[in-house]
Amino acid sequence: MANDRLVAELAPPIPEDPEARSKRLTGAAYWATLILTLFALVIVVNQVFNLGAIRIISTGYYYLVIGIFGFIGFLAYPATKVQKDRVRWFDWILGVVLLAISIGLALNSQTIIDRGWEQGAPVPLAIIAGIFIALVLEALRRTGEIILFLFCLVFAAYPLYAAYMPGFLWGVDLDLRRTVSMHALGNESIIGIPTQVVADTLIGFLVFGVVLAKTGGGEFFMNFASAMMGTTRGGPAKVAVVSSGFFGMLSGSPTSNVLTTGTLTIPTMKKTGYPAVYAGAVEACASTGGALMPPVMGTAAFIMANFLNVPYSEVVVAAFLPAILFYMALLFQTDLYAARNGLRGMARADVPPLLPTMKQGWYYLVAIVGLTLLLLTYRIEAEAPFYIALFLLLVAVLRRKATGFDFRAFLDLLVDVGQSVAQIICLIAGIGLIVGAMSATGVANSFSRELVQYAGGNIPLMLLFGAITSFILGMGMTASACYIFLAIVLAPALIQAGLDPMASHLYIFYWGIVSFITPPVALAAIAAASIAKADAMAVGFKSIRIGCLLLLLPVLFVLEPALILKGELPAIVQACITAIIAIVLLAASFEGYLYRVGRLPMWGRLVIGIGGLLLLIPEPITDFIGIGLGAAGALAVWLANGRRFVA
Numbered sequence: 001m002a003n004d005r006l007v008a009e010l011a012p013p014i015p016e017d018p019e020a021r022s023k024r025l026t027g028a029a030y031w032a033t034l035i036l037t038l039f040a041l042v043i044v045v046n047q048v049f050n051l052g053a054i055r056i057i058s059t060g061y062y063y064l065v066i067g068i069f070g071f072i073g074f075l076a077y078p079a080t081k082v083q084k085d086r087v088r089w090f091d092w093i094l095g096v097v098l099l100a101i102s103i104g105l106a107l108n109s110q111t112i113i114d115r116g117w118e119q120g121a122p123v124p125l126a127i128i129a130g131i132f133i134a135l136v137l138e139a140l141r142r143t144g145e146i147i148l149f150l151f152c153l154v155f156a157a158y159p160l161y162a163a164y165m166p167g168f169l170w171g172v173d174l175d176l177r178r179t180v181s182m183h184a185l186g187n188e189s190i191i192g193i194p195t196q197v198v199a200d201t202l203i204g205f206l207v208f209g210v211v212l213a214k215t216g217g218g219e220f221f222m223n224f225a226s227a228m229m230g231t232t233r234g235g236p237a238k239v240a241v242v243s244s245g246f247f248g249m250l251s252g253s254p255t256s257n258v259l260t261t262g263t264l265t266i267p268t269m270k271k272t273g274y275p276a277v278y279a280g281a282v283e284a285c286a287s288t289g290g291a292l293m294p295p296v297m298g299t300a301a302f303i304m305a306n307f308l309n310v311p312y313s314e315v316v317v318a319a320f321l322p323a324i325l326f327y328m329a330l331l332f333q334t335d336l337y338a339a340r341n342g343l344r345g346m347a348r349a350d351v352p353p354l355l356p357t358m359k360q361g362w363y364y365l366v367a368i369v370g371l372t373l374l375l376l377t378y379r380i381e382a383e384a385p386f387y388i389a390l391f392l393l394l395v396a397v398l399r400r401k402a403t404g405f406d407f408r409a410f411l412d413l414l415v416d417v418g419q420s421v422a423q424i425i426c427l428i429a430g431i432g433l434i435v436g437a438m439s440a441t442g443v444a445n446s447f448s449r450e451l452v453q454y455a456g457g458n459i460p461l462m463l464l465f466g467a468i469t470s471f472i473l474g475m476g477m478t479a480s481a482c483y484i485f486l487a488i489v490l491a492p493a494l495i496q497a498g499l500d501p502m503a504s505h506l507y508i509f510y511w512g513i514v515s516f517i518t519p520p521v522a523l524a525a526i527a528a529a530s531i532a533k534a535d536a537m538a539v540g541f542k543s544i545r546i547g548c549l550l551l552l553l554p555v556l557f558v559l560e561p562a563l564i565l566k567g568e569l570p571a572i573v574q575a576c577i578t579a580i581i582a583i584v585l586l587a588a589s590f591e592g593y594l595y596r597v598g599r600l601p602m603w604g605r606l607v608i609g610i611g612g613l614l615l616l617i618p619e620p621i622t623d624f625i626g627i628g629l630g631a632a633g634a635l636a637v638w639l640a641n642g643r644r645f646v647a
Contacts, residue, residue, distance in 0.1 A: 019253055019256040019420060019423075020256075020259075021412075021415065021416055021419060022075075022076040022077065022419060023084070023085050024075060024076055024077075024078065024084070024085065024086060024087050025075065025076055025415055025419065028087075029075045029076075029087045030415060032071075032072075032075060033072050033075060033076070033415050033418045033419065034411060034414055034415050034418070036068050036069075036071055036072055036418060037072070037414050037415065037417055037418030037421075038414060039068065040064075040065065040068040040069060040418070040421070041207075041414075041417070042054075043056075043061065043064055043065070043068075044065070044199070044203050044204075045386065047061050047199075047200075048200070048203075048204065048382045048383060048386070049383060049386075056106065056109075057109055057110055058196075059106075059109040059112070059113065059187055059191060060105075060106035060107070060109035060110075061106070061199065062191040062195050062196060062199050063102045063103075063105040063106040063109065063191065064102060064103065064106045065195070065198075065199045065203075065425060066098075066102055066136070066190070066191070066195065066425060066429050067098055067099040067100075067101070067102020067103060067106070068099065068102075069418070069421050069422040069425040069426070070095070070098045070099070070102070070135065070136070070139050070422070070425065070426060070429070071095035071096070071098060071099045072095075072418045072419060072421075072422035073095075073139045073142065073143060073422040073423065073425070073426040074091045074092075074094045074095035074098070074139065074142070075087050075091060075092075075095060076418075076419045076422055076423075077139075077142035077143050077422075077423075077426070078091075078142065079091070079138075079142065094135060094138065097131070097135065098132070098135045098136075098139070101128055101131065101132045101135070102132075104128070105132070105184075105185070112185050117181060117185050118181055118182055118185040118186035118187070119178065119181065119182075120177055120178045120181050121177070121180075121181040121185055123177070125181075125185075126177045126180055126181055128184075129180045129181055129183070129184035129185055130180045130184075132184045132190075133156065133180055133183050133184055133190070133433070136190055136426075136429045136430050136433070137149065137152065137153060137156070137430055137433075139426035139429070139430065140152060140426055140427060140429070140430025140431070142426065143422075143423050143426040143427050144426075144427050144430070144477075144478060144481075145477070145478075147477065148427075148430075148431075148477045148478065148481055149430070151434070151477065151481075152430045152431060152433050152434055152481075155433060155434045155437045155438070156183060156433040156434075156436075156437060157179070157437075158171070158437040158438075158441055158443070159171070159172070159173060159174040159178075159179045159182070159437055159440050159441050160173065160174065160175075160176065160179055161173070162174075162441040162443065167450070168443075168446045168447050168449070168450035168451075169443060169447075170443075170446070171440075171441025171442050171443040171446070172440065172441050172442055173441070174440060174441075179440075182436060182440050183433055183436050183437075186436065186440075188435060188436050188439045188440070189432050189433055189435060189436020189437070189439075189440075190429050190430075190432045190433065190436065191429075191432070192432045192435045192436055192439075193303065193306055193307070193432075193435060194299075194303055194428040194429075194431055194432045194435060194480070194484055195425070195428055195429055195432050196306070197299075197302045197303045197305075197306050198299065198302075198424055198425060198428050199425075200382055201302050201312070201381050201382045202299055202302050202424065203421055204382060204383070204384070204385035204386045204389070205296050205302075205385045206417065206420050206421050206424060207385060207386065207389050207417050207421075208296075208371070208385035208386075208388055208389040208392075209296065209420070210413060210416050210417045210420050211389040211392050211393060211413065211417075212364070212367065212389075212392060213260075214409070214412070214413045214416060215392050215393070215395075215396040215403060215405060216361070216396075216403055217247075217361075217364050217367075217392075218247050218260055218261065220357070220360070220361035220364045221243050221246040221247050221364070222239070222243045222247075222261060222264055222265075223352045223357045223361070224243075224246070224354075224357055224358070224361065224365075225238075225239045225242035225243035225246065226239050226243075226346070226351050226352055227351060227352050227353060227354040227357045227358075228242065228354065229242060229345075230345060230346040230350070230351035231345040231346055231347075231348055231351050232345045233335060233338045233339060233343065233344065233345060234272070234274075234334050234335055234337065234338025234339075234343045234344075234345065235272070235344075235345030235346050235351075236265060236268040236269040236271070236272050236274070236345070236346060237265075237269050237274060237279070237282050237334035237337075237338065238331055238334055238335065239265060239268070239346075240261065240262075240265035240266070240268075240269060240279075240282055240283050240286055241282065241286045241327060241330045241331055241334060242327075242331075243261050243265065244257055244258075244261050244262075244265070244283060244286035244287045244289075244290055245286060245289060245290055245293055245327050246290075246368075247260060247261055247290060248286070248287055248288075248289065248290010248291060248293060249290050249293035249294065249295065249296055249297070249323075253291070253298070254284075254287045254288040254290065254291050254513070254516045254523070254524040255287075255516070255523045255524050255527050257286075257287035257288075257290050257524075258283055258284060258287040258524050258527040258528050258531070259527055259531075261283070261287065262280075262283040262287065262527070262528055262531045263531055265279075265283055266279045266280060266283050266528065266531045266532045267531075268346065269282065269283075270532065272343055272344060272345070272346065273338075273341065273343040273344075274337075274343065276532040276533060276534035277529075277532070277534045277535070277538045277539050277542050278337070278542060278546075279528075279532050279534075280525065280528035280529045280531065280532035280534050280539040280542075280543075281517075281525065281528070281539050281542035281543040281545075281546050281547075282330065282334060282546060283528045283531075283532075284516070284517050284522075284524040284525040284527070284528040284539065284540075284543045284547075285330055285517055285543050285546050285547035285550070286327070286330055287524050287528075288513060288516045288517050288524050288547065288550070289323065289326050289327060289330070289547075289550070291479065291513055291516075292319060292322070292323045292326065292509075292510065292513060292550075293319075293323040293327075294315075294316040294317075294319050294320050294323065294372075295316055295368070295371055295372045295375055296371075297315070297316075297319060298479060298480065299424060299428065299478075299479075299480040300479050300480040300483040300484070300509055300512070301315050301319070301509070302315075302381075303480065303483065303484060303487070304483065304487070304505050304506075304509060305381075307487050307491070307505065308501055308502060308505060310502075311379050311381065312375065312381040313375050313376045313379050313381070314502070315502070316372075316375055316376065317376070317565055318502045318503075318506060318564040318565060318566070319506060319564070320565070321563055321564065321565055321576065322506075322510075322553045322556075322557055322563060322564065325549065325553065325563075325579055325580070325583060326547075326549050326550060326553060328580065328583055329549040329583045329586070329587060330546065330547070332583060332584055332587035332588075333546055333587045333590060333591055336587055336588060336590075336591035336593045336594075336595075337591045337593075339593050339595075340591055340592055340593035340599060360402070363391070363392065363395045364392075366391075367388050367391060367392055370387075370388055370391070371384055371385065371388045374387065374388070393410075427478060427480070427481070428480065431478075431480065431481045431484055434481075434484065434485055434488075435484060435488065438488050438489070443489075444488045444489050444492075445492075447489045447493075448489060448490070448492040448493040448496065449493075449496075451465070451489075451490070451493040452493045452496050452497060455493075455497070459497055459498070459499065462493060462494060462497055463494075463507070463555060463558065465490075466486065466490050466494065466507065466508060466511065467511050467554070467555075469486060469490065470482060470486055470508055470511030470512050470514070471511055471514055471515055471518070473485060473486070473512065474511065474512040474513070474514060474515030474516075474521075475515045475520070475521040477512075479509070479512045479513050479516075482508075482512035483505075483508055483509050483512050486508040486512070487505060487508060490508060491504050491505050491508055494507070494558075499558055500558070500561045500564075500566060502561075502564060502566070503557050503558045503561050503564055503566070504558065506554065506557065506564065507554040507555075507557075507558050510550065510553060510554040511554055513550070514550055514551060517540065517543035517544065517547050517550070518540065518543070518544055519537055519540035519541060519544075520537075520540075522536070522539075522540035522543065524543075525539045525540040525543045526539075526540070528543075545590060546590075548586075548590075549583065549586075552616060556579070556616055556618065559618050560575055560618035562574070562575035562576075562618075563575050563576075563579065575618070578615050578616075578623050578626075579615075579616070581612075581615055581626075581627065581630070582612045582613070582615035582616045582626065583612070584612075585608050585609065585611050585612030585615065585626075585630045586609060586612035586613070588600060588605075588608055588612075589605045589606070589608045589609030589612060590605075590609075592605055594608065594634055594637070596638075596645050596646060597634050597637050597638045597641065597645075597646070598637070598638075598641050598644070598646040599641070600637055601637065601640070604633050604634075604636065604637040604640075607629055607630075607632065607633035607636075608629070608630050608633040608634065610626075610629055611625075611626045611627070611628070611629030611630030611631075611633060612626065612630065613626070614626030614629065615627065615630070
């Protein structure tokens with residue numbers, strides 16, 4: 001007990017939810033955010049649905065989006081932690097200046113194009129462009145980590161010193177006036193692909209995510225998962241996996257997912273016998289996997305579709321099977337752990353009945369199915385989330401006596417939408433500076449070319465380099481920033497080496513996500529540890545073990561594209577079957593228990609684990625050897641256990 005109290009005292013404080021409303025948005029800041037959000041949504045809906053009520057060219061639209069939501073970003077996010085609870089006078093000034101410059105650039109966007117000012121604007125306009133870049137970087141600093149800010153700052157200035165860099169880092173140099181003109185007035189930097197994807201497509205999904213959460217979607221998915229699996233063996237852990245998967249696939253934020261669902265699932269897991277470290281690791285892994293689960297996978301997935309020049313629906317289809325396999329691995333491990341340690345499920349009295357739960361929240365399931373159908377069948381990526389968000393709002397209003405969704409709740413929802421979009425826009429506009437610098441200097445192409453040459457066509461070496469680079473960048477950057485950088489410099493090299501383009505981009509995406517559960521950063525694991533009152537590093541290392549498939553899957557689907565549903569149907573079916581068998585064997589090896597066989601001694605765990613690993617290698621001979629080892633190990637343990645079948 002004394003040790004438990006000591007660990008609880010040493011556990012990190014519960015971090016703030018990155019998606020929770022800022023405490024600064026009160027009073028005048030609240031109403032300013034509300035008005036700005038309403039104005040912005042009118043512009044966005046007009047542009048997305050091509051209504052023609054407000055006529056503006058696309059570059060002007062992007063400037064307005066940055067200006068409006070950048071203003072909200074200055075109100076919602078403080079310059080320093082000391083001023084985090086109230087908006088200061090300079091926050092208003094910075095927001096107004098950014099909005100004024102953005103409106104000016106939007107109104108003159110056609111002139112900028114016609115006169116080619118992105119190649120070198122007149123001095124007064126270049127000064128304004130420099131101020132615009134500085135404000136974008138400050139907005140990025142407020143909403144992101146300091147490492148990301150420094151990374152973007154260094155790359156924003158790259159054209160100034162590219163000609164002095166050695167080897168493949170050498171690039172075309174630009175003077176200061178051309179550099180700021182390219183960044184602020186060109187369409188490949190601040191208003192480049194990342195901003196275009198967010199403004200054209202992602203804002204609708206952010207609106208949908210906020211509407212879903214604020215109308216009770218998170219609570220429904222928790223109750224739904226509890227009703228389905230709460231009373232089963234180790235039920236609370238399975239509820240954590242399923243509910244975090246549901247909520248995560250719609251929010252795309254691992255840390256926010258932990259802080260939302262983990263406050264309920266982690267204490268329940270501990271109450272039924274799961275150790276604090278194990279409970280925190282399960283929640284961290286389940287929440288991290290949500291960022292990989294279609295139909296909504298976060299910012300990077302939408303940018304990926306743009307880089308690949310494919311409909312977003314193709315990314316959804318490719319990502320579906322690996323995500324399912326990952327969650328199957330979590331379910332098998334939690335179930336086998338419960339079986340080995342004799343853990344029971346929740347009491348039936350503590351579990352909501354399934355039919356009444358579905359009756360109360362059936363429309364959330366309809367929303368998910370409807371969104372998926374609109375994406376896959378009708379392929380209206382930009383419009384689909386607005387339709388579904390409107391559907392959820394109408395249901396919430398019609399059922400306002402049950403949901404408590406009144407006019408004040410609607411206003412609060414709009415403010416939350418404004419902050420949610422502002423955070424993404426402030427990050428993405430700053431990250432666009434990386435894209436612009438790499439494009440203007442030509443370093444991206446030379447880097448990929450030299451990487452292929454240095455690796456000598458050695459695919460395992462390139463994959464190892466990509467994994468290490470993704471992991472390191474992921475420790476200090478957002479998943480979208482990490483993905484964008486590597487999609488420019490690394491993905492082309494992997495594709496040139498003969499790998500599938502979709503698999504190559506997903507490989508980078510997955511490895512950028514891994515840092516959420518791997519020390520030393522492990523943001524999701526730290527958040528889970530704070531709730532579980534456990535040691536953060538212990539939760540992080542346990543997360544690596546429980547979520548190890550997250551490390552293996554990218555390698556597997558790069559080498560075997562059938563796992564991302566590419567290829568002939570027989571090959572896809574075979575890949576699925578062998579992957580599922582491998583997952584069961586590896587879960588049994590990790591947890592020391594196998595279905596119908598019972599507890600596994602160390603030698604049995606080793607043999608069965610090796611069999612599972614061999615099954616993951618996409619070769620027929622290794623599949624046969626893996627199945628043989630797994631079967632032989634299970635048979636030997638069964639005989640050693642006295643030939644008794646167990647549950």
